[in-house]
Amino acid sequence: METSTIDYKLRQDEHENLVKMLKSRGRSLLRLMIKADEMREQQVGDIVTFVRNQNINFSNICYIGCKFCAFAAHEGDSKAYRLTKIEILDNIQTGKAYGVSEICATSGIDPKANLETYRRFLRLVREHNPDVHIHAFSPFEIKWLARREGISVEEVFAELKKEGLDSLCGTAAEILVDNVREKLCPNKLSTAEWVEIITIAHEMGIRTTSTIMYGHIETVDDVAEHLQILRKIQEETKGFTEFIPLPFIHYNTKLYNEGLARASSTGMEDLALLATSRIYFGDVIPNIQVSWVKTGVKFAQTGLAAGANDFGGTLLEERISNYAGSPHGTFLDESEIIRLIKEAGRVPARRTTSYKIIEIFD
Numbered sequence: 485m486e487t488s489t490i491d492y493k494l495r496q497d498e499h500e501n502l503v504k505m506l507k508s509r510g511r512s513l514l515r516l517m518i519k520a521d522e523m524r525e526q527q528v529g530d531i532v533t534f535v536r537n538q539n540i541n542f543s544n545i546c547y548i549g550c551k552f553c554a555f556a557a558h559e560g561d562s563k564a565y566r567l568t569k570i571e572i573l574d575n576i577q578t579g580k581a582y583g584v585s586e587i588c589a590t591s592g593i594d595p596k597a598n599l600e601t602y603r604r605f606l607r608l609v610r611e612h613n614p615d616v617h618i619h620a621f622s623p624f625e626i627k628w629l630a631r632r633e634g635i636s637v638e639e640v641f642a643e644l645k646k647e648g649l650d651s652l653c654g655t656a657a658e659i660l661v662d663n664v665r666e667k668l669c670p671n672k673l674s675t676a677e678w679v680e681i682i683t684i685a686h687e688m689g690i691r692t693t694s695t696i697m698y699g700h701i702e703t704v705d706d707v708a709e710h711l712q713i714l715r716k717i718q719e720e721t722k723g724f725t726e727f728i729p730l731p732f733i734h735y736n737t738k739l740y741n742e743g744l745a746r747a748s749s750t751g752m753e754d755l756a757l758l759a760t761s762r763i764y765f766g767d768v769i770p771n772i773q774v775s776w777v778k779t780g781v782k783f784a785q786t787g788l789a790a791g792a793n794d795f796g797g798t799l800l801e802e803r804i805s806n807y808a809g810s811p812h813g814t815f816l817d818e819s820e821i822i823r824l825i826k827e828a829g830r831v832p833a834r835r836t837t838s839y840k841i842i843e844i845f846d
């Protein structure tokens with residue numbers, strides 16, 4: 485794979501400013517949050533969006549061995565699963581009955597899967613829920629499919645688009661700093677490869693989310709570098725729909741249990757990152773999401789006071805954080821999301837994946 489054409493050389497003054505914001509604590513953190521909240525009000529108003537979506541992770545069989553991951557299992561392990569066609573269909577029908585507008589699907593790198601497996605999944609969704617937005621697969625799954633089939637990333641995207649893929653998950657980013665990635669996920673993607681695949685997706689009209697997974701071995705300098713890379717991509721392609729900070733769920737992971745990582749981020753770190761994201765990204769990535777499945781609903785609600793304007797989705801059946809030991813559940817009904825947003829003094833609105841408002845709950 486060629487390296488990215490985006491020059492993501494980082495600016496030192498910008499880096500220092502980001503580090504300063506990320507390190508804010510006490511009253512300086514409160515001031516940062518107020519600034520972020522004011523910018524949020526100017527940039528996107530008081531509406532807090534959410535999406536009625538469902539997750540379908542069709543296989544967790546994977547031998548890549550990322551140390552932060554407790555979702556993956558080897559064939560024959562007690563927690564290993566590979567959904568059958570009937571089970572996938574059942575999931576699709578459950579989501580349809582709930583009225584989901586988005587199906588989100590990422591899976592392990594299952595050696596028994598190939599491009600046709602992915603095509604079949606998309607066809608099944610299209611056939612049984614034709615209008616749903618399919619937001620699926622990670623840049624790593626795309627790279628692996630390209631390698632497995634001996635074709636280019638562009639060809640993989642073209643094939644998947646033909647079958648109904650609408651947008652790509654901006655996951656597998658973890659921390660976009662290679663010496664951190666070597667410790668977290670040495671068999672996955674390099675930073676340049678992640679940037680390359682995301683950029684190709686954007687150039688082919690496939691929008692993606694942007695994420696960071698933090699609270700393990702990274703430093704604030706690494707976080708600042710990660711944010712700068714995302715901003716550079718967005719300035720170039722405008723392909724990110726939102727930014728989602730994802731705190732590490734540590735409980736059942738090797739990374740934590742072997743003493744290599746801290747026990748996730750703290751609440752103050754979470755708030756500082758949300759506020760920094762709004763201040764740094766707001767003009768180019770106006771949608772900043774809180775992740776209730778990672779932080780719990782009360783903390784996600786608190787994050788709305790730190791610059792966030794999106795509450796994520798209902799999920800229906802979340803497995804990745806759940807397997808890692810997240811105590812925050814796998815489904816959040818939209819009536820509860822609406823209550824939490826209203827209680828935060830804001831206006832709830834259901835949206836599409838691409839942030840078109842479907843319904844405002846005034």
Ligand code: SF4
Binds near residue numbers: 550554555624669
């Ligand atoms: S993060 Fe993905 S690629 Fe890595 S071990 Fe888990 S399922 Fe496999």
